[in-house]
Amino acid sequence: MEFRSSSIIETTITSIFAAGEPIRIINSNIFYSTFNLQAANEGVQINNCTVRSMTVNYDYNSGSSQFQLNNSNAMNTTVIFSNRYYQGPSSRFIVGSSVIRNFTISSNAYSGGDQTTFIFEDSTMNNLSTKSTAEWYKYYAPLNIVIRNCKFTLGNLTQEAAYSSSSISIRNSVLNKVHFIATEEYDYKTDANRLFNMHNVRFIDGTINLPRSQCNISYSTITLLSSPLSIGGNSYISCSSIDRSGSILQANTIGVNATDLILTNSTIKNFAIGLRITPSSLNTATISTTNFYSNFEYNIDNKGAYNVAATDVYWGTNDEGVIASKINDYWDDINYGEVLYTNYTLNPLFAEIGCPPYEDYWEETIQPVHWRK
Numbered sequence: 001m002e003f004r005s006s007s008i009i010e011t012t013i014t015s016i017f018a019a020g021e022p023i024r025i026i027n028s029n030i031f032y033s034t035f036n037l038q039a040a041n042e043g044v045q046i047n048n049c050t051v052r053s054m055t056v057n058y059d060y061n062s063g064s065s066q067f068q069l070n071n072s073n074a075m076n077t078t079v080i081f082s083n084r085y086y087q088g089p090s091s092r093f094i095v096g097s098s099v100i101r102n103f104t105i106s107s108n109a110y111s112g113g114d115q116t117t118f119i120f121e122d123s124t125m126n127n128l129s130t131k132s133t134a135e136w137y138k139y140y141a142p143l144n145i146v147i148r149n150c151k152f153t154l155g156n157l158t159q160e161a162a163y164s165s166s167s168i169s170i171r172n173s174v175l176n177k178v179h180f181i182a183t184e185e186y187d188y189k190t191d192a193n194r195l196f197n198m199h200n201v202r203f204i205d206g207t208i209n210l211p212r213s214q215c216n217i218s219y220s221t222i223t224l225l226s227s228p229l230s231i232g233g234n235s236y237i238s239c240s241s242i243d244r245s246g247s248i249l250q251a252n253t254i255g256v257n258a259t260d261l262i263l264t265n266s267t268i269k270n271f272a273i274g275l276r277i278t279p280s281s282l283n284t285a286t287i288s289t290t291n292f293y294s295n296f297e298y299n300i301d302n303k304g305a306y307n308v309a310a311t312d313v314y315w316g317t318n319d320e321g322v323i324a325s326k327i328n329d330y331w332d333d334i335n336y337g338e339v340l341y342t343n344y345t346l347n348p349l350f351a352e353i354g355c356p357p358y359e360d361y362w363e364e365t366i367q368p369v370h371w372r373k
Contacts, residue, residue, distance in 0.1 A: 002026065003026070004026045006029075008030045009029075009030075009032060013033065013035050013044070014035075022044060024046075026047045029052075030049055033054055033055075036057050037066075045070070046070065047072065048070075048071045048072060050074075052074075054077045057079075058079070066091060066094065067079075070094075070097055071096070074101070075101045075102055076102045077100060077103045077104070079105050079118075081106070081116060091117075094118075094119045095120045096122055097121070099123065100120075100125050101127055103128040104128075105131070107131075107143070117143075117145075119148075120145075121148045123151075125152045127153075127154045128154075128155040143160070143166055147170045147175075148170075149171070149172045151174050152173060153176045153178070156181070157180050157181075158180075159181070159182050159213060165194065167194070167197070169196075169198075171198075171200060172200045173200075173201050177206055177225070178203070179225075180196065180208050182212055194214070196216070199219055201219075202220070203223070206223075208230065210232065211232055212232050215237075217235075218236075218238045219238075219240065224242070224243070224244055225248060227244065227271060228253070228255060228257040229256045229257070236262045236263075237256070237262070237263045238355070239264075239265045239352045242267070242268045242269075244269075244270045244271050253271045254272065255271040255273065255275060257276045258275070258276075258285075259280050261277060263290055264286075264289055265352055266351055268290070272296060274292045278303045279305075279307070281306060283309070285304070286309045286310075289311075289349055290349070292313065292326075293315075293316030298328045299327060300326075302328065303336060306337045308340065311341075312344070312345060315341070318347070323341070
C-alpha cells in the first residue's frame with residue numbers, strides 16, 4: 001500500500017498483514033495520526049514527509065515490526081511499547097537523514113527476551129528522551145539505541161534493568177547537553193548486562209552516569225556537566241579527553257568513577273579528583289600513557305582493596321613529592337590498595353593526540369540501513 005503527496009490528518013493506520021509489502025507514505029503531510037504496528041513484516045516506511053504529533057505504537061502481543069522515517073522533518077513524536085509477552089521477536093525503529101524534535105520513547109511493557117532497536121543515522125535530533133512506566137519487578141523492556149553520524153542536542157536517555165542485555169552505541173556524532181543515566185541498582189540474579197559504547201564523539205556538557213554498564217569509550221572528547229563519568233566493571237577508555245564543563249565549579253567534582261578499568265592514551269583534567277577507582281580483583285585496573293593534570297585534590301583515589309598499576313603517566317608535575325601527595329591509596333589508608341606508579345614521565349604526553357587515526361568499523365550486529373525505494 002502506498003500514499004503519495006497526501007495529507008494524513010487525525011488518522012489511525014494499522015499494519016495487520018503477516019507478510020508482504022510495507023505501507024509506504026511519500027512526499028506527504030502527517031498530522032495528529034497514530035500508527036499501530038502489529039505485523040511481523042516491514043511495517044511502515046515514511047519518506048520525505050512533514051510529520052507533526054505522531055504516535056507509533058508497537059503491540060508486542062502481535063509480533064515484531066519495523067518503522068522507518070527517512071529524509072523527513074518530524075516534531076512531537078511518541079513511540080510506545082505495550083503488553084509484552086515473556087518471549088517474542090525483535091522490532092526496529094529507524095530514523096535516517098531526518099530532523100526530529102521532541103521525541104519520546106515510552107514503554108509500559110516488561111520482561112521478555114525480545115529487544116527493540118532504535119537506529120538514528122545521519123540525522124539531527126533535539127530533545128529526545130526515554131521513559132518507562134512498567135512496574136512488574138521493575139524489569140523493563142530492553143532497548144538498544146544506535147546513534148551514528150548525528151547531531152544530538154538536549155536529551156535524557158535511561159538505560160533500564162532488563163532480563164536481556166540492553167545497549168547504547170554512539171559513533172561519529174556530536175552530543176550537546178545529553179544525559180545518560182541508569183535505573184537504580186538491582187541485586188536480582190537475572191539483571192542482564194548493560195553496554196555503552198562511544199567512539200569518535202564530541203560530548204559537550206552532558207552526563208554519563210552508568211555505574212552498572214560495561215563501557216567502551218574511544219577517540220572522544222568529553223566535557224561533563226554533572227560529574228563523575230560513572231561506569232561499571234570491565235570498562236575501557238582510550239584515546240579520549242575528559243574535562244569538566246566550564247559552567248560548574250571544580251570543588252567536589254570527580255572525573256571518572258570506575259571499578260575495573262583499562263585507561264590508556266587519554267587525559268583527565270580540571271576536576272577535584274581525576275579518577276576514583278574501586279578494583280574488584282587483582283590486575284583489573286591499569287593505566288598507561290595518560291595525562292592527569294589540574295586535578296587539585298587527587299589525580300587518583302583508590303577506594304578498592306586491590307592495587308592499581310600506572311605506567312608511563314604524566315601526573316601534572318615533575319616533583320615526585322607532589323606526585324605522591326596527589327595519590328590517595330594504601331599509604332594514606334591501609335584498607336585500600338596501592339597505586340603502583342612506575343616509569344612516570346616529567347612532561348605532558350601526547351596521549352590522545354598521539355593515537356593512530358580513527359578508523360570506523362561496525363561493532364554492532366546491526367548493519368547499516370539500506371532504504372527501500
